[in-house]
Amino acid sequence: MIVLGFSGGPNAVHERGFELTVGSMHDAAAVLLKDGVVVAAIEQERLDRIKHSTKAPFDAMRFCLRQAGLRPADVDRLAFYGEEPFWDLLLRDYYLHHFEQPALVGARALLRFRLEEELGVPLAAGQPEFVPHHLAHGVSAAAMSGFDRSLVVTLDAQGDETSGAVFDARGAELETLATVPVGKSLGLFYLAVIQFLGFRLFDEYKVMGLAPYGDPLRFRDLFQRFYALAPDGQYSLDRTRVPALFEVCPPRRPWEEITQVHRDIAAALQRSLEDIVLHLLRHYRQKTGHRQLCLAGGVAHNCTLNGAILRSGLFDDVFVQPASHDAGCALGAALHVSAQAAGRRAPGPRLDHVYWGTDIGGAEEVEAALRPWQGFLEIERVEDASAAAAEMLARGMVLGWVQGRSEFGPRALGNRSIVADPRPAGNKDLINAMVKKREAFRPFAPSVLEERAHEFFDLPAGVSRLPFMVFTVDVRKDKRELLGAVTHADGSARIQTVSRLTNERYWRLIEAFGKLTGVPVILNTSFNNNAEPIVDSVRDAVVCFLTTGLHGLVVGDFVARKRDLPWTAYLALVPALPRHVALSETRRFRPAAGWSSSYGIASNAEGSRSRQLSAACFRLLSSVDGAAPLGELLAALGLPEDEQERLVGEVVELWSVRLLQLAPTGMR
Numbered sequence: 001m002i003v004l005g006f007s008g009g010p011n012a013v014h015e016r017g018f019e020l021t022v023g024s025m026h027d028a029a030a031v032l033l034k035d036g037v038v039v040a041a042i043e044q045e046r047l048d049r050i051k052h053s054t055k056a057p058f059d060a061m062r063f064c065l066r067q068a069g070l071r072p073a074d075v076d077r078l079a080f081y082g083e084e085p086f087w088d089l090l091l092r093d094y095y096l097h098h099f100e101q102p103a104l105v106g107a108r109a110l111l112r113f114r115l116e117e118e119l120g121v122p123l124a125a126g127q128p129e130f131v132p133h134h135l136a137h138g139v140s141a142a143a144m145s146g147f148d149r150s151l152v153v154t155l156d157a158q159g160d161e162t163s164g165a166v167f168d169a170r171g172a173e174l175e176t177l178a179t180v181p182v183g184k185s186l187g188l189f190y191l192a193v194i195q196f197l198g199f200r201l202f203d204e205y206k207v208m209g210l211a212p213y214g215d216p217l218r219f220r221d222l223f224q225r226f227y228a229l230a231p232d233g234q235y236s237l238d239r240t241r242v243p244a245l246f247e248v249c250p251p252r253r254p255w256e257e258i259t260q261v262h263r264d265i266a267a268a269l270q271r272s273l274e275d276i277v278l279h280l281l282r283h284y285r286q287k288t289g290h291r292q293l294c295l296a297g298g299v300a301h302n303c304t305l306n307g308a309i310l311r312s313g314l315f316d317d318v319f320v321q322p323a324s325h326d327a328g329c330a331l332g333a334a335l336h337v338s339a340q341a342a343g344r345r346a347p348g349p350r351l352d353h354v355y356w357g358t359d360i361g362g363a364e365e366v367e368a369a370l371r372p373w374q375g376f377l378e379i380e381r382v383e384d385a386s387a388a389a390a391e392m393l394a395r396g397m398v399l400g401w402v403q404g405r406s407e408f409g410p411r412a413l414g415n416r417s418i419v420a421d422p423r424p425a426g427n428k429d430l431i432n433a434m435v436k437k438r439e440a441f442r443p444f445a446p447s448v449l450e451e452r453a454h455e456f457f458d459l460p461a462g463v464s465r466l467p468f469m470v471f472t473v474d475v476r477k478d479k480r481e482l483l484g485a486v487t488h489a490d491g492s493a494r495i496q497t498v499s500r501l502t503n504e505r506y507w508r509l510i511e512a513f514g515k516l517t518g519v520p521v522i523l524n525t526s527f528n529n530n531a532e533p534i535v536d537s538v539r540d541a542v543v544c545f546l547t548t549g550l551h552g553l554v555v556g557d558f559v560a561r562k563r564d565l566p567w568t569a570y571l572a573l574v575p576a577l578p579r580h581v582a583l584s585e586t587r588r589f590r591p592a593a594g595w596s597s598s599y600g601i602a603s604n605a606e607g608s609r610s611r612q613l614s615a616a617c618f619r620l621l622s623s624v625d626g627a628a629p630l631g632e633l634l635a636a637l638g639l640p641e642d643e644q645e646r647l648v649g650e651v652v653e654l655w656s657v658r659l660l661q662l663a664p665t666g667m668r
Helices: 044-048 058-068 084-098 107-119 133-145 186-196 204-213 239-247 260-288 303-312 327-342 363-373 385-394 426-436 450-456 504-517 538-546 567-572 615-622 630-637 641-656
Strands: 002-007 029-034 037-043 077-080 149-159 162-170 173-181 227-229 235-237 292-296 317-320 377-381 399-402 416-420 445-449 472-475 492-494 496-498 521-526 552-555 558-562 574-576 581-590 594-603 610-613 661-663
Touching (some): 002 327, 029 058, 029 327, 044 058, 077 327, 133 173, 133 292, 133 317, 133 327, 149 260, 162 186, 173 260, 186 204, 204 260, 235 260, 260 303, 303 317, 363 558, 385 504, 385 552, 416 426, 445 492, 504 521, 538 558, 567 630, 567 641, 594 615, 615 630, 630 641
Parallel strands (some): 399 552, 445 496
Antiparallel strands (some): 029 037, 227 235, 377 558, 416 521, 472 492, 552 558, 594 610
């Protein structure tokens, strides 16, 4: 039984789609199961290079089929992450003009049309199958938890006109105990407050990182105007009262300084979220008697909340689905349809890894991918990449580390990571300056050998494995100064324990670093800059390496370092516009000055990046065909050398924010 689950919107990468609204679509993904076992899974963003991509996951679907050695015709069932009536309403108005036949009105017909068009095969009757949003979230956790019986709670902003659900689970079979209406959405409540603080959708994790710098009690009384706890795990929530925050400060604009007032608001918000969720959990823990808990939905990415639940003692074991956002719904939808088709209720074994994405291949494949860049890189094959990287880390270098198959979900778990020494506190500022360009208050995470985690971190009784970076735990007090780069302001850390059984090469890197330094812990953050998703391919890794300040790149068995090159070296690269990026020219007439033009480049993706262009750069990019090198295009403009150098700098800047692609001749 081959089941392909998917999430996302109907628009292809090159098409401008819906304006992104909470509860509609984001984090598109595809997951392929063979007889209920995950064979391949990847988020669309890793392939189309659009953060939180809302696009139809056609690239992700094709990847999953290739990885499994299958054709579209081999798929038995297709599973989509939503209720059909909800998607009928959402899609009909937008896509109605594409169809004249009344039979094609509705989500199923529209999705069938796009899938058959893209995959090139007719779908069987009844396909795709619709799985309610929160059921997909819930099954994604319950079926992967290894629990025979469990309480399952899903919480997010909105999906299928609800914002959460509580289930009683027997293996992968879920019975609904309660649903959370949108009016009580914790995700939307959190979003409303962070917008007051100058943040936006998908910035929730930033405010979670800001909260430990604040006092949660300072505005506790104010926040208790926004919600109230009631018997039987119930609560009321009134987002319309959030403007009461005007009483303590005006709304912060994104570029303004973060003050202590903002930190204290963030702390009060985090404490309020924890109070409400723990209140709900206490009731359903008592009602069901379950000692095992499964969590999914976007709120389950709040690792501080998860840590509070883990420490609460309410449950003997807590499983948080590591792709708890909407990408995980592709997994849950596929698991649900597969289990229904097979009549299977029992869960599979406990999930121990999510290395389901793109494989960089063996040494020959990696070398072939690196070779075209040898004009920019010094490339060396090493006998033991883990030992070589550990020695570089011990000397203070910050590295890109790319191995094996990429991770499914939002966390880099040792196969697409930036790694560094966790000891010097200054490494936080160093990495932010050279790569991330992000807020200084945000913490970095530690990866630690599973068997030695208790030496450095306070793990709750009975807990020895936390492999997915979904929980914060306290760093042991006597280790906090030692682990200065990964210990947060409140003494906590978002931990990843690493097992030799699930990722031996990464385990050996940490072990080798431990032998050199006495500390079997490394700093691990996602391998990307602030303009792109986590790198997926060797090419993505090289591009990120060349456009950031990283000291070295370790890919498979190869170590790469940058060559010191003049600006003219870029003339050999071939520019191309990404599929989702377009140029624009705006003409304006002013009576005193006449007509004038301004030029720009922008992505069609929701929350898109854009840049103003010089007239010369616009002319240059207008001639890009994906085949001619930059030097040839530049020569056609007939510019003096100093202007050429300036223009190359402008092009490289566009490359660094991923609004332009540059690649060696012949590379697609």
